[in-house]
Amino acid sequence: MAVVGVGSFGRNHARVYHDLQKQGAGVELVAVVDSDAGQAQAVASQFGCSALATVEELFGRVEAASVAVPTLHHRSVAAALMAAGIDVLIEKPLASTLAEADELISLANANQRVVQVGHLERFNPAVRGTIPLITQPMFFEVHRLSVFSPRSLDVDVVLDLMIHDIDVVLSFVKSPVKEIRAVGLPVVTEKVDIANVRMEFESGCVANLTASRISTERVRKLRFFQPKEYVSIDYGRQDVFQIRVTQEEKFSLHNLMAFAETPSTLPIPGVTLTKPKVESEEPLRAELKSFLNAVRHREKPVVTLEDGRRALAVALSILSAIDEHTKRARIHSL
DSSP states (O other): OEEEOOSTTHHHHHHHHHHHHHTTOSOOOOEEEOSSHHHHHHHHHHHTOEEESOGGGGTTTOSEEEEOSOGGGHHHHHHHHHHTTOEEEEESSOOSSHHHHHHHHHHHHHHTOOEEEEOGGGGOHHHHHHGGGOSOOOEEEEEEEOOOOSTTTTSOHIIIIIHHHHHHHHHHHOSOEEEEEEEEEOSSSSSOOEEEEEEEETTSOEEEEEEESSOSSOEEEEEEEETTEEEEEETTTTEEEEEEEOOTTTOOHHHHHHHHHOTTOOOBTTEEEEOOOOOOOOHHHHHHHHHHHHHHHTOOOSSOHHHHHHHHHHHHHHHHHHHHHHHHHTGGGO
16 A cells, blocks of 8 residues: 555555554555655654655555545546556545546546545444435535634635535435535635535435534534434534434424423433444544455445545535625625
């Protein structure tokens, strides 16, 4: 294995590969690559591998690699690796444009490479624990708020943070997006720092998503409603709970409101509250183990290039809707 780009997140890829190597998981971290020689050497020293300056130095030395360079360089780096017969995990977002995403898909097929996209929350234990609960989701309310950080300022908050939730919602709904309305503002950078989106799907499902990278608190929650059910996911705590109306003739709205005020008020006639068992695990570790398994067995990865392209297409449509709203509201003239 190798990691190309060892900034704040690429370093974590190197850490997990190194830990798996120490645990005898059949993986060896051979090298890290970064244009910043000092950064590459620091990470290489910490995790006992080589520090390289160029991707070409990996050719013939590794079987697979994580690509964690800035989004602008995803296509060129991943393309070079695939052409050299190296399988790749490409961090999200997949690419800067849909044309680049399409090129990566073509290259992966032509070179018969296993390629996974780094949509981390798919491997969050709470998300995995929710999949068996899904029947007919019709409304989502999603909040992802983060305190300001200098990382990932090469992209806006939609491609930086919201794209995680876009991917999860798309994987839950499995229906084409019909309409997007969005508003977003640059606040402390020249790119959009806070955004709110309303998406409607062909199935009739509606999703409201809010993302901010200038909050005073950290919030990562997704809630959705489906017939007779409410499901809530806390990404950070890695837990999920489900409230289900089971017997309409015995159901009491008064009792449910009492439960909302005092959650210990159980049982509630006609209502069940369940918390699926969730095995805690670092999502990145689960993601990289899944990638390694796909590489070893030449299998389709959990998050495919097509999944990454789909999330990117929606994210870019959101940015276009934000731009249209900005022009209508004459925000730049304020």
